[in-house]
Amino acid sequence: MNKILLIIQREYLSRVKKKSFIVMTFVVPLLFIGMYAIIGYMFYKKDELTDIQKVLVIDDSKDFINKFKNTPALEFRYSQQPSEAARGEFERSTDDYLLLIPKDKKNLQLLSQKKPGISVIGDIETQVNEIARTRQLVAAGIDTSVLNAKQAQLRLNTRQITEKGEEDASSWLAYGIGFVGAFLIYMSLFIYGVQVMRGVIEEKTNRIIEVIISSVKPFQLMLGKIVGVGLVGLTQFLLWIVLCLTIAGFAGTYFSKDLHLKDQSKEQIIAKGIQNDSPVDEGAAIITALDSIPLGYTIGTFLFYFLFGFLLYSSIFAAVGSAVDSETETQQFMLPITMPLIFTFIISINFVINSPDSPLAFWLSIIPFTSPIAMMIRIPFGVPVWELILSMVLLVGGFLLITLIAARIYRVGILMYGKKASYRELIKWFSYKE
Amino acid sequence: MLSVQNIVKQYEGHRALDDVSIEIPKGSIFGLLGPNGAGKTSLIRIINQITAPDEGHVYFNQEKLNSTHIGKIGYLPEERGLYKKMDIGEQVIYLSRLKGLSRDEALKRAKYWFEKLEIQTWWNKKVEDLSKGMQQKVQFIATVIHQPDLVILDEPFSGFDPVNADIIKNEILELNDKGATIIFSTHRMESVEELCDSIALLNKSKKILEGSVKDIRNSYRNNIYKICYSSQEPLQLITPAFVIIKQVLKDDHNEITIQLEEGAKINDALGYLISHTEVQSLNEVIPTIHEIFVEKVKGIE
Known part of the structure; x- marks a missing residue:
């Protein structure tokens, strides 16, 4: 036992002391934040970042003349010429689109110099339909100005009925947290699993393995390595969580201070009669919504699923590492490990996240190979306790079983040199006596 | 012992x-010989408890081999290896702690050995920065630092230059003087005769010879002698005492190799020779371990 601790200590310290670990710890969150900041900025400023598209409108029906609204992305121009002549003019001009509206207002055509973007088509379509509908309403004798004034922007305020009463059922946040949790587990199973495999291959190709297993049992070495690397992963996550909570804490106080300021400015905005959804508003909403998600519970289950998912997969990685002489030979064994991971991740982010209580979601979150990812998606939406316990018990059981199998392959594999390992070979190794 | x-x-x-x-006697230097693939490494792995035998038992000091003996055995495998990215001082301490030493004790002894082999300046170097010979020294320290009762050395001199090989050889002899039993596994016979008290010869998974080096060589004596004499002419003798196996003519003397006939004494042979020529030297030809090895292995094939 003491020797396992020694091995864990070495595996842990040798990795944590590395520069790359420290860099990863601080740079990765910054990279993520930076990436989202850029995406957010581009989304926010997307109108400024895109060119203004010019649309030439030829309206034979005359219903649409001067009715199109210019948007930051679209600029409408009208021509009185017959369509044939207009077409010639369009081809010579710098206009991007030519919208042809025939007299009967059927078969509207959009001609373009280049392939039209989907959002442009959508925008024009929406405007055409709106204008046509307004005309119909007017024709039916309805005052559209009254109608528009009454039209309200409605939003669903979702609240979940629980034992404690109603709670904010902020699905979008659950969605986000589930996705991030599942993604982190998916990535880390790969990253740290491969680290275990590399470690095993290193010991084997260095031939230090024989010295070590003349002192400790192969199983002790394998377990020590896996736990050591797992602790490295946990350390990294804990550091990330602490970093993120600190940043979120600062952001929280910043937003709540802002809330006060904003109340004053809102009055001015209302006075001007401008509808404005300021980004500050949303920031504060995130903070309040975060409070509705049980943070300790989410982080706790995340760490559990990371740890045992990692233990399960990394013992397979260790067995693979023991079976080969170099990393290039691992290809044939990698596919069966990575397939369930990739499969689960894709299914999870596409289906499970949209229907977290479906039978598919249930089964994926119960089977040990898929549960670490699938369950993380479901956790923020709320999972019945019995399902959670069943999933956890099966995961621990799966880990023990897989580790026993992996250890039997490992103990033979690490001493086999120059032998091309195949699946048949691995089965033979498994059935060897001591 | 074992x-x-x-x-x-x-x-x-x-x-x-x-x-x-x-049987390996206590305090001996024991040579485990055999061609490649004879089973030497398999046997060593069993003694090291890396693998277990399908049948049979190993006794260490009359006790059945068990995990408490791990700290009493030091093993230098044929294929050497150390962690490339780890400081060698730390590495030696780590390996000796795996053998059961406390950290303080490991540090003390590592310092002692580093000084003894004059490598104390390498303490904070990484293995990848060392030459192959230097790595071998570090590996040797890791093998013996926990003062094992039994030291198993698999091809210990491969990779050493003659100077360092001598240093290591002297360290081995010193350990042996202090009471450690040493098992040498090798297929290089010249080092065996010099160092080993006893040997066992493995071939094709079977033991074909075991005993002290002296006894084995004596048992392979065939009453063959090599005699140098001064004469320009080859001897043409037919006597009841011996038969001539080989004659070599050289510039200043001739060499004759004879085998005594059954019951004849060397003095009888000398008597014949002295009456015909001037004898300069006489040596008994005792087969070397190498020759016995080759003969035995070939004889089986």
Whole structure:
């Protein structure tokens, strides 16, 4: 036992002391934040970042003349010429689109110099339909100005009925947290699993393995390595969580201070009669919504699923590492490990996240190979306790079983040199006596 | 010290050890010889408890081999290896702690050995920065730092230059003087005669010879002598005392190799020779371990 601790200590310290670990710890969150900041900025400023598209409108029906609204992305121009002549003019001009509206207002055509973007088509379509509908309403004798004034922007305020009463059922946040949790587990199973495999291959190709297993049992070495690397992963996550909570804490106080300021400015905005959804508003909403998600519970289950998912997969990685002489030979064994991971991740982010209580979601979150990812998606939406316990018990059981199998392959594999390992070979190794 | 009894080790498709029994006396330097693939490494792995035998037992100081003996054995494998990215001082301490030393004790002894082999300045270097010979020294320290009662050295001199090989050889002899039993596994015979008290010869998974070096060589004496004499002419003798096996004519003397006839004494042979020529030297030809090895291995094939 003491020797396992020694091995864990070495595996842990040798990795944590590395520069790359420290860099990863601080740079990765910054990279993520930076990436989202850029995406957010581009989304926010997307109108400024895109060119203004010019649309030439030829309206034979005359219903649409001067009715199109210019948007930051679209600029409408009208021509009185017959369509044939207009077409010639369009081809010579710098206009991007030519919208042809025939007299009967059927078969509207959009001609373009280049392939039209989907959002442009959508925008024009929406405007055409709106204008046509307004005309119909007017024709039916309805005052559209009254109608528009009454039209309200409605939003669903979702609240979940629980034992404690109603709670904010902020699905979008659950969605986000589930996705991030599942993604982190998916990535880390790969990253740290491969680290275990590399470690095993290193010991084997260095031939230090024989010295070590003349002192400790192969199983002790394998377990020590896996736990050591797992602790490295946990350390990294804990550091990330602490970093993120600190940043979120600062952001929280910043937003709540802002809330006060904003109340004053809102009055001015209302006075001007401008509808404005300021980004500050949303920031504060995130903070309040975060409070509705049980943070300790989410982080706790995340760490559990990371740890045992990692233990399960990394013992397979260790067995693979023991079976080969170099990393290039691992290809044939990698596919069966990575397939369930990739499969689960894709299914999870596409289906499970949209229907977290479906039978598919249930089964994926119960089977040990898929549960670490699938369950993380479901956790923020709320999972019945019995399902959670069943999933956890099966995961621990799966880990023990897989580790026993992996250890039997490992103990033979690490001493086999120059032998091309195949699946048949691995089965033979498994059935060897001591 | 170590008693190997009727060991059988079966691998898929071939038997690595077939009913092998060896006795290794306490305090001896024991040579485990054999061509490649004879089963030496398999046997060493069993003694190191890396693998277990299918049949048979190993006794260490009359006790059945068990995990408490791990700290009493030091093993230098043929294929050397250390962690490339780890400081060698830390590495030696780590390996000796795995053998059961406390951190303080490991540090003290590592310092002692580093000084003894004059490598104390390398303490904070990484293995990848060292030459192959330097790595071997570090590896040797890691093998013996926990003062094992039994030191198993698999091809210990491969990779050493003659100077360092001598240093290591002297360290081995010193350990032996202090009471450690040493097992040498090698297929290089010249080092064996010089160092080993006893040997066992393995071939094709079986032990074919075991005993002290002296006894074995004596038992392979064939009453063959090599005599140098001064004469320009080859001797043409037919006597009842010996037959001539070989004659070599050289510039200043001739060499004759003779084998005594059954019951004849060397003095009888000398009597004949002295009456015909002037004898300069006489040596008995005792087969070297190498020759016995080759003869034995070939004889089986």
